Amino acid sequence: MTRFSADQRHRIRFTLNGGTIDRACEPRMLLADFIRHEIGATGTHVGCEHGVCGACTVEIDGKPARACLTLAVQVEGCEIKTVESLADKQGRLGVLQSAFRRNHALQCGFCTAGILMSLDALFARHPEANEAEIRDLLTGHLCRCTGYAPIVRAALEAAAELRGETKREAVDA
Amino acid sequence: MKPAAFDYVRAESLDEALDVLRNERGDARIIAGGQSLMPMLNMRLARPRVLVDIMRLEALRKIEPRQGRIAIGAAVRQTELLEWPSLGRELKLLSLALPWTGHVQTRSRGTICGSIAHADPSAEMPLTLLALGGEIVLRSAKKQRRVAARDFFLGVMATARNDDELIEAVEFPVSNGRRCAFREVARRHGDFAIVACAAVATERGVRLAVGGVADMPVAREFEALKGTALDDALNAFAWDLDARDDFHATARYRRDLVRMIGRELIAEVTP
Numbered sequence: 001m002t003r004f005s006a007d008q009r010h011r012i013r014f015t016l017n018g019g020t021i022d023r024a025c026e027p028r029m030l031l032a033d034f035i036r037h038e039i040g041a042t043g044t045h046v047g048c049e050h051g052v053c054g055a056c057t058v059e060i061d062g063k064p065a066r067a068c069l070t071l072a073v074q075v076e077g078c079e080i081k082t083v084e085s086l087a088d089k090q091g092r093l094g095v096l097q098s099a100f101r102r103n104h105a106l107q108c109g110f111c112t113a114g115i116l117m118s119l120d121a122l123f124a125r126h127p128e129a130n131e132a133e134i135r136d137l138l139t140g141h142l143c144r145c146t147g148y149a150p151i152v153r154a155a156l157e158a159a160a161e162l163r164g165e166t167k168r169e170a171v172d173a
Numbered sequence: 174m175k176p177a178a179f180d181y182v183r184a185e186s187l188d189e190a191l192d193v194l195r196n197e198r199g200d201a202r203i204i205a206g207g208q209s210l211m212p213m214l215n216m217r218l219a220r221p222r223v224l225v226d227i228m229r230l231e232a233l234r235k236i237e238p239r240q241g242r243i244a245i246g247a248a249v250r251q252t253e254l255l256e257w258p259s260l261g262r263e264l265k266l267l268s269l270a271l272p273w274t275g276h277v278q279t280r281s282r283g284t285i286c287g288s289i290a291h292a293d294p295s296a297e298m299p300l301t302l303l304a305l306g307g308e309i310v311l312r313s314a315k316k317q318r319r320v321a322a323r324d325f326f327l328g329v330m331a332t333a334r335n336d337d338e339l340i341e342a343v344e345f346p347v348s349n350g351r352r353c354a355f356r357e358v359a360r361r362h363g364d365f366a367i368v369a370c371a372a373v374a375t376e377r378g379v380r381l382a383v384g385g386v387a388d389m390p391v392a393r394e395f396e397a398l399k400g401t402a403l404d405d406a407l408n409a410f411a412w413d414l415d416a417r418d419d420f421h422a423t424a425r426y427r428r429d430l431v432r433m434i435g436r437e438l439i440a441e442v443t444p
Contacts, residue, residue, distance in 0.1 A: 001182060001189045002185070004180060005180050006179050027180065028178050028214075030175065049215050050174070054276075057278050063281035065282050066278055066279065068211075073181050074204075136277070136362065137276075139362045140277055140278040
């Protein structure tokens, strides 16, 4: 049995965007806070902290999940993917990000990282996703700027590009 | 909005988890997917001394047929059940209700048994278990016992589970070609239901179960009623649920929904 006492930091290991994380934290630390404050990857945003707004959505073993409803100690051995993984090493925006930029699918950008990760997980498994499926996915996110229409447009455009139906040049972030 | 401090136990066997529950008495909580418990911890509505994580227990990770029922283990996530290839044939009602349970992003972590253990009055999983006449399999260090869904839900987030017990599995009777229907009204798809209804054809008529209105899901049998007799029976049911006004909807609106959706679903499952 593994028992982590409340008042001590305990070793945890997982993969973040392909790199190994081997650090320590208290049992009560949320995955969202661990990623932001311990690792310093602040692309993942924290909004409501009770699973409603979707801003903190990351991928855990390929599935979109709320980082505010997950403890860091729960993801021992898991593969985590955050928004930092979407642009390439040269800083050029990924297909999804470029489509968001072209379609004005963000204004303040607070919700964007979470939405991108939900869509990234969806298209990785199901690049033929239609508008209804995209809208169903977006019910798990709150955006107070865009009215969602440009987000849906960007998602459909990105899906077409990921399926190889259209081709665009990468743009710098 | 951060959890209070707790010890964290990653159980490597069911016995270990049960020992912790026995030793800590009421101060330990099981965490599975955490999609109901984590908000409670974050808001400090729950402050357990110990959390016991059971998600590494392979024995609880099973969906298995058992004599006319499908047993779903405590570590089966909602997404896993939704992706189970036999779901539409074996558990038709769940294939209709699961897409309404939270969002893609919470179903990926949340479990079926966790939702039933949490017993939110508007949750879909307790409602479907009640509508189908399912059972909860409870396990403590001393014994295993089974409780029918109608005896399990006692009030708002209150159940017949004792402090030293965990839900090992829940068992849903298979569809067997019986007609069923599900409908929900919520502010946004995936939000808490204002009213959720499930109807299942029975030998003598229809069992209609309603969530989101009373302190727990409630089921009633409707036997071969038609026209105004059915309207009267649905009206009586709507009033018996003792709806209250809250910030999502008025009691009157809830009664209207029960009458309207109830009538539609009964028509849908009656040949």
